[in-house]
Amino acid sequence: MGFVDYILANPAEFLKLIRQHLVLVGVAGAFTIAIGLPLGVTLTRPRFQRVAESVVGVVNIGQSVPSLAVVGLAMGLLGLGFRPAAFALFLYGLLPVVRNTMTGILEVPAAVIEAARGMGMTAAQVLLRIELPLAMRVILAGIRVSLVVNVGTAALAFLIGGGGLGDLIFTGIALMDTPLVLAGAVPTAILAVVLDALMGLVERVAAPAV
Amino acid sequence: MKGRWLLFAMLAAVLVLAGCGGGTEKPAGEPAPQKVVTVGSKEFTEQLILAKVTQLVLEDAGFKVNDKCGLGGTMICRNALLNGGIDVYWEYTGTCLLVQLKHEKPITDPQECYRVVKEEDLQKNNLVWLGMAPFNNTYVLMMRKPDAERLGVKSLSDLAAYVNEHPNEVRFATDAEFFARPDGYPALEKLYGFKFPPDKVIKLDPGLVYKALSEKQVDVAMGFATDARIKALNLVSLEDDKQFFPVYNPAPVVRKPVMEKYPELADLLNPVAAKLTTEAMIALNYAVDVDHKTPDQAAREWLTAEGLTR
Numbered sequence: 473m474g475f476v477d478y479i480l481a482n483p484a485e486f487l488k489l490i491r492q493h494l495v496l497v498g499v500a501g502a503f504t505i506a507i508g509l510p511l512g513v514t515l516t517r518p519r520f521q522r523v524a525e526s527v528v529g530v531v532n533i534g535q536s537v538p539s540l541a542v543v544g545l546a547m548g549l550l551g552l553g554f555r556p557a558a559f560a561l562f563l564y565g566l567l568p569v570v571r572n573t574m575t576g577i578l579e580v581p582a583a584v585i586e587a588a589r590g591m592g593m594t595a596a597q598v599l600l601r602i603e604l605p606l607a608m609r610v611i612l613a614g615i616r617v618s619l620v621v622n623v624g625t626a627a628l629a630f631l632i633g634g635g636g637l638g639d640l641i642f643t644g645i646a647l648m649d650t651p652l653v654l655a656g657a658v659p660t661a662i663l664a665v666v667l668d669a670l671m672g673l674v675e676r677v678a679a680p681a682v
Numbered sequence: 683m684k685g686r687w688l689l690f691a692m693l694a695a696v697l698v699l700a701g702c703g704g705g706t707e708k709p710a711g712e713p714a715p716q717k718v719v720t721v722g723s724k725e726f727t728e729q730l731i732l733a734k735v736t737q738l739v740l741e742d743a744g745f746k747v748n749d750k751c752g753l754g755g756t757m758i759c760r761n762a763l764l765n766g767g768i769d770v771y772w773e774y775t776g777t778c779l780l781v782q783l784k785h786e787k788p789i790t791d792p793q794e795c796y797r798v799v800k801e802e803d804l805q806k807n808n809l810v811w812l813g814m815a816p817f818n819n820t821y822v823l824m825m826r827k828p829d830a831e832r833l834g835v836k837s838l839s840d841l842a843a844y845v846n847e848h849p850n851e852v853r854f855a856t857d858a859e860f861f862a863r864p865d866g867y868p869a870l871e872k873l874y875g876f877k878f879p880p881d882k883v884i885k886l887d888p889g890l891v892y893k894a895l896s897e898k899q900v901d902v903a904m905g906f907a908t909d910a911r912i913k914a915l916n917l918v919s920l921e922d923d924k925q926f927f928p929v930y931n932p933a934p935v936v937r938k939p940v941m942e943k944y945p946e947l948a949d950l951l952n953p954v955a956a957k958l959t960t961e962a963m964i965a966l967n968y969a970v971d972v973d974h975k976t977p978d979q980a981a982r983e984w985l986t987a988e989g990l991t992r
Contacts, residue, residue, distance in 0.1 A: 552884060552894050630858075630885065631887040631890070633855070639858070642858045642885075643858040643885075646754070646757070647755075
């Protein structure tokens with residue numbers, strides 16, 4: 473277990489990299505939710521449904537271009553370091569949030585919405601009290617996928633000076649130092665699993681099974 | 683409805699194209715070429731060009747060449763060579779001496795360094811070093827030219843003095859390998875007696891350091907002496923006044939069993955290496971990195987101009 477030795481020998485460096493990694497995923501995730509969720513909701517409104525697919529197509533670019541290229545393109549726009557890395561992760565995580573928000577809301581049975589309107593609810597009330605609560609499980613699943621995938625993708629942030637656990641992975645690859653690669657890769661995997669479990673918990677609390 | 687058909691057509695086209703990518707095999711009727719060599723390289727421009735040059739020369743002489751270019755780095759190439767994954771790649775004398783043969787002391791005389799590496803690698807590892815190229819692709823530290831002139835920094839000693847006077851100011855970009863290599867950054871800062879502030883050291887992909895420096899994302903960056911972007915982006919390499927950096931002349935390194943099978947490799951590749959002067963290598967790198975030719979195009983044009991291929 474050479475990689476554990478490495479971590480124990482350099483605790484300060486290791487914690488710094490973990491912190492950088494988590495801040496990257498956290499900041500990118502916050503922006504993804506803050507922008508992806510309203511965007512998804514907006515695209516389900518009747519007025520915007522016609523352009524919905526085109527907008528999702530644009531959002532899709534973040535996902536369909538290889539993640540390494542997204543990171544490289546972000547550097548062209550924002551320079552080096554934290555900001556372009558966070559921006560690339562934000563783009564990369566956007567699609568699952570937007571797509572799941574739309575799917576969740578569009579799958580709410582029309583009859584339920586009809587009934588709510590019949591009771592005299594306004595459009596805003598229908599959205600906040602009927603559509604969003606019923607779509608919550610699907611929306612949260614999208615956020616969960618977005619965050620967990622980005623824990624792994626954040627390792628690429630290293631290539632544009634964004635730091636994070638990719639530092640250990642890429643240094644290890646350059647020096648053919650397997651323990652060093654594992655010292656970066658294993659904690660990255662553990663972070664992803666822990667974050668997935670936490671999001672599972674959030675799902676259960678925020679959207680209990682009906 | 684029309685849209686959906688278009689989509690299907692596009693999807694089908696993509697799949698067909700993807701399928702074509704893999705189909706490089708020769709038609710069944712042709713006799714299979716007998717002589718097969720696998721050429722590897724590291725992942726940066728110069729290495730890709732050297733591998734292409736090798737490939738073209740060998741193909742010209744009737745070899746079938748398997749292309750394993752762009753492997754992850756020094757140690758990956760080296761391991762691939764040792765375990766037979768590749769048959770030949772271009773290694774630099776200084777890198778082999780310090781990283782692979784784990785000598786403590788760098789040798790700054792090119793011929794002497796080559797002699798030691800050639801002898802020891804054959805004895806210990808069954809690897810044959812062919813003729814070395816005259817160019818020396820050593821590491822350099824670079825600054826933007828106007829800045830270096832304004833601050834009066836010409837050498838690494840000047841830089842060390844400046845960094846020590848302004849301990850929290852200078853931003854430094856490096857790739858992961860140079861930062862961690864025993865003959866790289868750790869030894870450099872020890873010899874010259876300075877240290878970049880740890881939070882101002884930015885580690886990133888080696889291909890991006892030149893751009894990062896010229897766009898003022900950092901103030902000092904590590905680079906490679908033969909990289910054409912130093913000139914193209916108006917950067918300057920600082921003089922290594924204490925002779926810290928070892929010499930890094932490249933030569934094709936071949937597995938001994940392959941060398942025994944195809945002894946003509948030496949006669950094919952030695953004349954090529956001899957023509958790779960510093961100017962020639964910078965020009966080749968320039969063609970790819972600045973003029974955006976492919977390594978294949980650049981290699982082909984150079985070989986034809988030098989009369990090394992038919």
